[in-house]
Amino acid sequence: MGRGAAAREDPVKVLVTGGSGFLGREICRRLSARGDVVSSLCRRPSTALERLGVRQHLGDLADAAAVSRAVAGCDAVVHNAALAGVSGPPRPYWATNVVGTRQVIGQCRAHGVRTLLYTSTASVVFRPGGLRGVDESLPVAPRHLAAYPATKARAEALVLAAHGPELATVSLRPHIVWGPGDPHFVPALARAVRAGLLPMPGDGGNLVDTTHVRTAAHAHLLALDGLRRSPQAVGGRAYFIGQDDPRPLREIVRHFLRAAGVDARWCAVPPRLATAGAAAGDALLRAVRSTRTHALSRFLVAELLHPHHFDLTAARRDLGFEPPIGFDAGVAELVRSTPDDSEETPCRTPTTPSAPS
Template identity: 85%
Template sequence: MKVLVTGGSGFLGQEICRRLSARGVVTSSLGRRPSTTLERMGVRQHLGDLADTAAVSRAVAGCDAVVHNAALAGVSGPPRPYWATNVVGTRHVIEQCRAHGVRTLVHTSTASVVFRPGGLEGVTEDLPFALHHLAAYPATKARAEALVLAAHGPELATVSLRPHIIWGPGDPHFVPALAHAVRAGRLLMPGDGDNLVDTTHVRTAAHAHLLALDRLRQSPAVGGRAYFIGQGDPRPLREITRRFLRAAGIGARWCAVPPRLATAAATVSDTFLRVAGSPRTHALSRFLVAELLHPHYFDLTAARRDLGFEPPIGFEAGLAELTPLALPTPDHSKDTPCRKPTKPSAPS
């Protein structure tokens, strides 16, 4: 079996490639930069951009299945780059799968496609996409997922997975962002952090992708659907951030920013970035503040029933795998009490 993983050099992509290679699957990757990690795995690397039809065609040719994991992720930024990668790129992947006779396509979506202010508590996949997305990332990922599911049929079986907040050893995004947001032993965050949030260990997310590949090949009837993926262990955001920071070797006190102030600051930031034409994808935004303020966890029944999904590692065991980050040690002797700030310092 030959499988292409788009975005194979990324955090989740590498884990998917690692698991495929361990099975003896002939694995290749499409990405914009070469990866020494993939080279050591023996993964063939195609260099190119999803917006380049010819590059996608070369990578897809000869494959039996594609895991479309590549995407532009972020909480802010103008729509055009997101559209080019997440929508146009996905359209190219689908077209080339059809052109080269690929029978199986697994798409990495995100639970954020259904996120709306007020939060999500134990929702199922029956919940429709949000009518209004607060950022270009979830908006374009929703459009990409719709394309993938609409493409499902006898000649190309497709499925879309929705992991949420992926973390684990080597995480280059979530935990480092939290660590860098700590100032003088304080973590300024909107709200009190009591909102329940589920997360996804990188091994859990990769495991789900391989399950989806297997089930689509065995029974295409499970295709044409989206599935929430997570640990199935929602916890208060305040606890999650504290535990992650502690595992990274950082102590910090949660300092609550009033929700209205945080939302107002995010609105000002969104407006300024839009007027300035800023390309920043990880700036303070209404989307970020809304996700930090509200609950978001999901019913995993469909994935368990149709894919045979169960997280291969629990939250506590995953925490034990994390190691301290190579960051300056905070000087807690200079800690000051939490005071009402002018704007929140959130993961970015």
């Protein structure tokens, strides 16, 4: 265990936005298990959170009054909620990811909350050509291929700019969060299989790092404790989080599909054809004003074609971070899990995060 998670102080009153989502629920579970007083903001009630004893505030990030009620009386906020996707028009993403984050920051200040942890995404720095062992000195991408990473980058900038003596802030950047109960990544792969074939751009040899849900939640607790203990040391910074075990995408996909009981053969689509098809798909979605968030897009194809893995030195140095579970152990756990491990289907709302991350 990292030093932040092992050394407990007095119980902390923590609000987790998007607590009914895949990662949000694991964060709530771990906070509750160590004795913190946990509440969540989501649009629909969650039976899983009820079982954990988490107080639930129902409301939308766009509703200032709802956010105010949820934030009031808290010592810290973990802002985990987001609208995620690989396609779709900018406006819904902006309303949830940017305007919603402004609401959270404003209500933290209004209620004297001194600690704000933001769940960002490694996609804020992604650019065509990929990322090979990059660290946090790499600036966010000057141009994004989709509204999701663009708005997450803007929201992260707002959070980090808000850091100061009255409100300490930090941002975590997990990438491809998976594990038992994953309602996003693994099911999407399984749905893409046709007649035993999985059409994918390229040969899958690009190295990709991922983040087990327990690893991501563990990092959140470390960052929360580190920010409360030493705001000058970690505040105002962003940190990459992952398994630190990049593997060929083809291998990752094979493990995940087999864990889901799906036997499929990789069917390589030529990169130029996949990219051209994605560009055409983006154009068509814009023409028909589609609001689909998980359609074929240039962003999705670029992430599937190129490497993306990260240098986690800063998180190790400043947060005491180490992945609590390895990739192979996580896959074995995934094989043993059942559909019931998801506990419930997260509500697909602007306050519930979904892949990608």
